[in-house]
Amino acid sequence: MSTTTILIVAAEAFPLAKTGGLGDAITGMARALTERGIAATVLLPAYRGVAGRLDGAREVARLEDLPGGDARLLSGVCPVSELSFLLLENDALYDRGGLYMNDEGAEHADNGVRYAALCHAAVRIARGLPGLPRPTVVHAHDWHAALTPLLLRDAGIDDVKSVLTIHNLAFQGQFPLEDAAALGIPPACRSEDAMVAWNQLNFMKAGIRHADRVTTVSRTYAREILTPAFGCGLDGLLRERAADLMAIPNGIDTALWDPSRDPQLGPLRYHAGDLANKRLCKTVLQREFDLLPDPQATLVVLGSRLTEQKMADVAADALPRVLDTHADMQVAILGQGDRRLESALKSLAARYPKRCATRIGYNETGAHRLHAGGDILLHGSRFEPFGLTPLYAMRYGTVPVGSRVGGMADTIEDPGADAPLTAMAFANGLLFDGDGPDAMADALSRAMHLRRHPTLWRAMQRNAMTRDFSWQRAVGPYERLIHSLAGDAAVEDAAVASAPARSSHAGQRRTRQARGSMPMPL
Numbered sequence: 001m002s003t004t005t006i007l008i009v010a011a012e013a014f015p016l017a018k019t020g021g022l023g024d025a026i027t028g029m030a031r032a033l034t035e036r037g038i039a040a041t042v043l044l045p046a047y048r049g050v051a052g053r054l055d056g057a058r059e060v061a062r063l064e065d066l067p068g069g070d071a072r073l074l075s076g077v078c079p080v081s082e083l084s085f086l087l088l089e090n091d092a093l094y095d096r097g098g099l100y101m102n103d104e105g106a107e108h109a110d111n112g113v114r115y116a117a118l119c120h121a122a123v124r125i126a127r128g129l130p131g132l133p134r135p136t137v138v139h140a141h142d143w144h145a146a147l148t149p150l151l152l153r154d155a156g157i158d159d160v161k162s163v164l165t166i167h168n169l170a171f172q173g174q175f176p177l178e179d180a181a182a183l184g185i186p187p188a189c190r191s192e193d194a195m196v197a198w199n200q201l202n203f204m205k206a207g208i209r210h211a212d213r214v215t216t217v218s219r220t221y222a223r224e225i226l227t228p229a230f231g232c233g234l235d236g237l238l239r240e241r242a243a244d245l246m247a248i249p250n251g252i253d254t255a256l257w258d259p260s261r262d263p264q265l266g267p268l269r270y271h272a273g274d275l276a277n278k279r280l281c282k283t284v285l286q287r288e289f290d291l292l293p294d295p296q297a298t299l300v301v302l303g304s305r306l307t308e309q310k311m312a313d314v315a316a317d318a319l320p321r322v323l324d325t326h327a328d329m330q331v332a333i334l335g336q337g338d339r340r341l342e343s344a345l346k347s348l349a350a351r352y353p354k355r356c357a358t359r360i361g362y363n364e365t366g367a368h369r370l371h372a373g374g375d376i377l378l379h380g381s382r383f384e385p386f387g388l389t390p391l392y393a394m395r396y397g398t399v400p401v402g403s404r405v406g407g408m409a410d411t412i413e414d415p416g417a418d419a420p421l422t423a424m425a426f427a428n429g430l431l432f433d434g435d436g437p438d439a440m441a442d443a444l445s446r447a448m449h450l451r452r453h454p455t456l457w458r459a460m461q462r463n464a465m466t467r468d469f470s471w472q473r474a475v476g477p478y479e480r481l482i483h484s485l486a487g488d489a490a491v492e493d494a495a496v497a498s499a500p501a502r503s504s505h506a507g508q509r510r511t512r513q514a515r516g517s518m519p520m521p522l
């Protein structure tokens with residue numbers, strides 16, 4: 001019985017390379033698929049220092065004439081995630097600081113070449129390299145990998161199926177037409193029909209147009225991206241492909257984000273049945289952020305990229321209004337992003353000494369402690385494909401106040417300000433609409449009022465902490481999708497042992513019937 005193998009092509013994988021939710025999602029999904037018996041290998045650029053963090057890294061192939069020059073393929077296992085990796089090594093492209101940007105915050109000028117090389121490498125692996133198994137399915141993630149489905153088609157490889165997962169449609173990988181040769185784009189593909197948009201090469205468009213299936217990471221975002229407001233100019237193409245577009249919501253790593261086992265909390269671990277140590281985590285956080293060590297204060301935390309997507313600009317306007325009306329409110333901010341927004345939030349902290357503090361930087365440990373010590377997470381977003389951060393906060397009993405968009409609209413349950421107060425006993429957070437500072441400030445004030453009802457608040461915390469958002473639960477639709485694309489020979493052979501040989505289409509149909517449910521179509 002052959003094993004279904006999947007090659008995951010991505011720019012991030014926690015803990016080897018991460019700038020945001022993509023890195024967490026890749027690792028969580030790959031691990032969960034592996035647990036379900038699908039052999040998953042992640043193809044990742046060999047960014048600086050990454051090869052040294054794998055166990056047993058060894059060269060398995062030399063790839064000549066990729067964009068950016070010759071490269072090596074290294075194979076090894078990450079001792080932390082226990083996942084198999086193929087690293088694409090070309091020091092001229094990847095041995096530098098910063099995944100996508102340099103120290104000054106500017107995009108690396110050769111990002112097109114860097115990620116085109118990754119996609120071409122995926123196609124070489126799919127075509128077959130000595131000593132490496134060919135994947136049954138190539139799973140490309142976001143624009144960095146989105147050239148892969150087009151290149152597979154162009155190479156005539158049709159026995160390896162492709163899936164593109166959109167984690168963030170706002171980043172599309174757009175490069176000048178003149179770069180086509182350097183990026184290895186075949187002349188026949190340099191067209192509007194194949195991958196050109198707004199007179200530029202567009203990696204995301206290539207993936208959406210050519211992948212066998214396109215998925216995105218929440219049901220609401222899947223609907224939103226079909227509209228001009230959220231479609232970032234590709235909504236028309238997505239509507240054309242709506243029959244092949246599926247929503248498969250992400251999960252979270254519930255072992256890593258677990259207040260009862262989290263090593264970052266030292267002896268102050270806690271669980272939904274007893275939050276005494278959570279209160280002590282707040283004291284620790286207040287001390288770390290140089291806030292007044294007042295156990296009665298309500299501590300609002302904000303931990304995210306500080307960008308317009310994450311409404312850091314709106315938070316800078318809204319927070320003073322709430323700080324002025326609620327003397328018992330404190331704010332702790334951890335994040336980095338746009339320099340202008342970083343300095344707006346630093347100025348805010350300077351205006352409210354001991355009540356508001358801003359730490360600029362990327363700090364994985366700090367994020368855990370922020371969720372453990374907070375009472376409320378403020379997570380505004382103009383758009384939010386999934387939104388891992390509110391789910392991490394919920395796991396730690398920190399009630400999210402978030403925007404009613406994308407994944408947050410699906411995961412945060414709020415009966416609304418007009419519902420009877422007692423209905424909040426069934427809530428796990430609060431939602432607000434739009435990107436106005438008033439809406440954000442009102443939602444925070446509403447949360448501050450709810451804090452005065454300890455029984456209700458405790459119920460909300462319990463709801464938040466106990467809902468199952470695990471990858472073990474979330475991975476099922478990916479598993480079914482991959483088996484279905486693979487023709488599901490392995491599963492079918494076991495189920496229908498005596499059936500005669502059949503076409504893969506017939507196999508797919510039978511598998512759908514046997515397994516009952518396919519990933520949620522729109």
Ligand code: ADP
Pocket residue numbers: 019020021022024303304305334335336361362363364366367386387388389390
């Ligand atoms: P996005 O992927 O849009 O940034 P998500 O909320 O889905 O948003 O995921 C963000 C991930 O990045 C989370 O794991 C979060 O903890 C992490 N993160 C973001 N900013 C920081 C930071 N400054 N320090 C540590 N972790 C951060």
